[in-house]
């Protein structure tokens with residue numbers, strides 16, 4: 001079943017043309033994957049999507065493909081529905097850092113009965129592992145820092161008998177335990193005799209929770225939007241919430257992305273438009289943390305702050321502004337345990353999924369891409385004002401480098417046009433939107449535009465998408481790929497046509513684009529459509545089979561070799577509500593963008609002729625999503641995360657199934673995948 005916190009309510013009431021209808025127009029006007037084959041060839045040769053804009057490429061590349069640099073060296077796995085992880089023959093998989101694993105001697109050992117304290121959780125791994133990155137120490141593939149998002153919690157698994165609320169009030173200790181189970185963990189890990197373990201009591205081990213003080217930077221810092229009793233000058237906020245996908249920077253910092261933060265608050269008064277646009281509950285927050293307010297142990301409104309209903313004379317007398325400190329990309333320096341996390345507000349405020357930077361070029365700005373995961377929401381990019389200086393790679397003041405590139409720049413939102421081109425629309429005061437008015441006239445200065453990023457994007461005519469999830473950038477071509485997980489709210493009124501009759505889009509797809517050098521224009525196409533194998537051709541447009549059918553693509557990444565890894569989160573809408581979910585647990589697939597045959601020129605890049613090159617590498621345990629991926633520099637260790645399993649793990653060996661009839665307290669975990677012979681993953 002889905003335990004997702006994803007906001008399923010359509011908040012976008014703009015009349016912007018939906019992406020579905022644009023796609024359909026585009027597909028009817030041109031071959032969607034016209035150039036797809038050329039594009040894949042171009043990726044393999046470093047030429048990029050730019051090389052395949054003309055229809056000629058598909059034909060001309062056919063007979064002249066160079067030998068592929070890479071080939072997948074495993075057989076595609078069959079479907080699986082067990083309380084175990086499944087990996088290809090010759091691979092091993094071990095559990096690392098399941099929730100509640102002590103990072104130091106301040107925490108008691110994990111208690112299988114759920115009796116650990118909030119203090120234990122503050123010094124242990126959190127729950128619901130999600131985005132992740134491996135930072136090598138001195139370039140090592142045997143020792144490094146693993147940064148792990150802890151997106152949300154399973155309240156039933158966290159407490160001995162689930163959450164309580166006597167007389168409607170959450171006990172302070174329970175609320176603190178939940179708050180401490182969220183956030184980010186920095187884990188110092190080391191490989192000894194082939195097995196990875198956490199280096200307990202390392203100075204690098206660190207937790208950020210939904211209560212850790214963090215700094216605000218960029219246009220929103222010190223504005224009237226974020227002045228609170230905790231931070232009257234608007235420079236800080238406590239905590240990071242619902243950190244889903246992630247990114248990292250070229251200069252060695254971690255980016256953690258705040259996704260479904262809005263639901264943690266409540267505002268029972270008439271809500272301002274920026275709150276309506278993100279969906280703030282009016283009755284109670286998701287975890288009812290605000291009900292613990294008034295407990296004698298409460299410190300500086302630690303619980304009261306989740307009730308943002310204005311009650312006082314001004315913003316320093318109540319917590320009306322607390323929510324404005326959430327919704328950002330947060331930069332963390334994993335190598336400096338004394339550093340503070342910094343919310344980079346210039347990168348926009350929405351339900352951030354991941355964040356991926358574009359191909360680096362010395363002397364050029366850096367682009368950072370981030371999707372807004374909700375139905376009919378948008379795709380954004382932030383382009384730095386500063387131009388890339390490779391000398392910044394070696395600097396030890398990493399957060400100062402972050403300030404240089406991430407605090408000043410331009411936030412754009414994407415408009416996909418039907419002719420296969422697109423435009424990045426700048427969200428700045430001077431941009432003209434509806435009725436000829438500027439964003440400045442409608443919203444005010446840049447801080448106000450950022451606070452209501454979705455509203456600003458509506459105003460300039462961005463293209464509503466089918467729930468943007470992660471982004472990934474091909475290491476050589478710079479092509480950007482983005483998962484669109486699913487959108488079951490797509491119906492006749494939101495847009496459809498005969499060329500792409502995927503109403504009630506339960507399967508999702510992957511879009512990609514290539515930015516022009518001017519930062520403002522791009523070309524796009526569809527890389528693959530998710531589908532069950534048995535679906536009719538109009539749905540199963542990529543010709544998927546039992547060996548690679550997938551739906552709800554979510555996690556996405558390229559390794560350094562150019563293999564693309566696709567992870568799924570397909571427990572949709574509260575159950576196994578699509579055919580793929582009824583056929584298999586969530587999974588991870590691999591594909592190497594290379595010269596695949598597309599003889600018709602009308603199919604998606606992955607099509608009926610070449611679909612065998614999209615292979616299922618991993619299947620997770622029952623009801624869990626597969627998310628987060630990180631590689632060591634030698635590509636011999638792959639880390640991924642299992643989130644919200646229901647009856648796993650049973651042993652340290654992630655592939656051992658929980659015996660029938662046995663019930664374990666479920667633990668989201670990192671899974672470490674290696675080849676038994678010590679070789680590189682995937683090839």
Ligand code: FEO
Pocket residue numbers: 006151244245259353373469554
């Ligand atoms: Fe937390 Fe968009 O998945």
Ligand code: CA
Pocket residue numbers: 004005569625
């Ligand atoms: Ca999820």
Ligand code: CA
Pocket residue numbers: 244245353469554555569627
């Ligand atoms: Ca996700």
Ligand code: CA
Pocket residue numbers: 006469485554569
């Ligand atoms: Ca998801």
